[in-house]
Amino acid sequence: MNDNKRHNAFYSVFRRELRRMVSRKLYFVVCVVLPLFCIFFMATIFGNGQMENIPVGIVDQDQTSMSREITRQIDAVPTFRVTRHYADAETARKAVQSKEIYGFLVIPDQFETDVTGGREAILSYYYHYALLSVGGEVRSAFESTLRTLSMAPIVLQAASIGVAKEDVTTFLLPIKSSNHPLFNPDLNYSVYLSQPFFYIFFQVIVLLVTVYVIGLEIKFRTGDEWLSIAKGNMLIAILGKLLPYTIIFSIMGVFANYILFGVINIPFSCGFWPLNLTTILFIIATQALAVFIFSLFPAISIIISIVSMVGSLGATLSGVTFPVASMFVPVYYTSFLFPVRHFVVICQNLLYGDYGFAYTWQNFSLLFVYVLLALLLLPHLKNAILSRKYENIE
Known part of the structure; x- marks a missing residue:
């Protein structure tokens, strides 16, 4: 041809x-x-490329001014949106399983008393990790927020005896991380x-x-x-x-x-x-x-x-x-x-x-x-x- x-x-x-x-x-x-x-x-x-307003819950068993302040700080995090308050952790856990919320924070009874008394006080958070992306965002936001909250009592006590806030922070966190996400800052x-x-x-x-x-x-x-x-x-x-x-x-x-x-x-x-x-x-x-x-x-x-x-x-x-x-x-x-x-x-x-x-x-x-x-x-x-x-x- x-x-x-x-x-x-x-x-x-x-x-x-x-x-x-x-x-x-x-x-x-x-x-x-x-x-x-x-x-x-x-x-x-x-949307804008970031996860925001992920529904979470609060289990406040302390009901004090400190627990309410913690709740306000959690709600102020852009990643979170506190949609409900639960009476106990079991009810909140069922809400996570049904995907009504994707995580919750438990503030135990006597939390403020333990903090002001210098005793160990534990804040527990739970999150839905079957969904890896959402679970990872919720965990990261909880960790960064609670890390700051965990240092607050020590900083206040140190400040009351005349220690500078910067010195206390340096003592508590001697190594600081500097994150620089490449190609997607x-x-x-x-x-x-x-x-x-x-x-x-x-x-x-x-x-x-x-x-x-x-x-x-x-x-x-x-x-x-x-x-x-x-x-x-x-x-x-x-x-x-x-x-x-x-x-x-x-x-x-x-x-x-x-x-x-x-x-x-x-x-x-x-x-x-x-x-x-x-x-x-x-x-x-x-x-x-x-x-x-x-x-x-x-x-x-x-x-x-x-x-x-x-x-x-x-x-x-x-x-x-x-x-x-x-x-x-x-x-x-x-x-x-x-x-x-x-x-x-x-x-x-x-x-x-x-x-x-x-x-x-x-x-x-x-x-x-x-x-x-x-x-x-x-x-x-x-x-x-x-x-x-x-x-x-x-």
């Missing part, structure tokens, strides 16, 4: 797919509306979660759409027509069919980058070009993975479920919420089978320091490997279409 015929065949397949896209509203909804919704969702889900959840979470969702959309548009050719027995327009060339058939979606998804990806890093102002160390080019490569690699999976067993009803599972696993194995290196060893190596894993590694390199290609060349290479694997299975996909043996699988 000469170059002119290849060009005409590719253009014919491309134009045919455009007509199919505009013939059904489903394509517009899935390819445009749904990604836009995901962008809006991830841009707003974390405000401890903003949206900085490290919004961008990868969007592309985790986006990956599922790309996988499903790619499998769906190819699978329809088999389901509705139009595969012969598709190949005929492509002059029997499976590569031209795939490229012409998927290019419209590649363009649309790339536009959505670039727009997402603009919203996340331009409008929301998530900090990043590189320019937009490296991010956008990496995004386009990720989209192509994800489409290639979908073609590879579908080529193994071209039955749309079965493969739709499989790619949904692959997309869900990609969310877990991307390394965003839990370090992949700390997972079970076979799971760690399995994570390299998912494009989103490599995309996250590349983006973290670009966003947090732009350390250079030397640190991510393996991830870039593996994204190209998905394309190679898809190309290797195109003959098998062509034979499956021509044999018609998958058309009757429900």
Whole structure:
């Protein structure tokens, strides 16, 4: 086939797919509306990026001026919102289990008497740690607040005998910690979660759409027509069919980058070009993975479920919420089978320091490997279409 015929065949397949896209509203909804919704969702889900007004409770068994002052100080912490006071710890514990509150502080009976008498006084706090993020925030806020409260009686007594407050503080805390969170000084959840979470969702959309548009050719027995327009060339058939979606998804990806890093102002160390080019490569690699999976067993009803599972696993194995290196060893190596894993590694390199290609060349290479694997299975996909043996699988 000469170059002119290849060009005409590719253009014919491309134009045919455009007509199919505009013939059904489903394509517009899935390819445009749904990604836009995901962008809006991830841009707003974390609010100002920090956990505030987490409902907590107080069990005040002392009922003194000191216990009321402690309650006021707990309620003044931005992380907390004291929603209820409980008569006993058992009632508060049941409230935590039912998620009415996410933690509670117990001020025991005779607390003020023990403090003023110089005896040991214990403040106990409990928190819901099945939800790690919320539990971690509640624990950290309780610790920082109660650490200050625990020093107050000693500081007051020392001040009464003429010891300077600064000297007492230095004695109680001889070593001071100085925290400097790198790349996310405000401890903003949206900085490290919004961008990868969007592309985790986006990956599922790309996988499903790619499998769906190819699978329809088999389901509705139009595969012969598709190949005929492509002059029997499976590569031209795939490229012409998927290019419209590649363009649309790339536009959505670039727009997402603009919203996340331009409008929301998530900090990043590189320019937009490296991010956008990496995004386009990720989209192509994800489409290639979908073609590879579908080529193994071209039955749309079965493969739709499989790619949904692959997309869900990609969310877990991307390394965003839990370090992949700390997972079970076979799971760690399995994570390299998912494009989103490599995309996250590349983006973290670009966003947090732009350390250079030397640190991510393996991830870039593996994204190209998905394309190679898809190309290797195109003959098998062509034979499956021509044999018609998958058309009757429900």
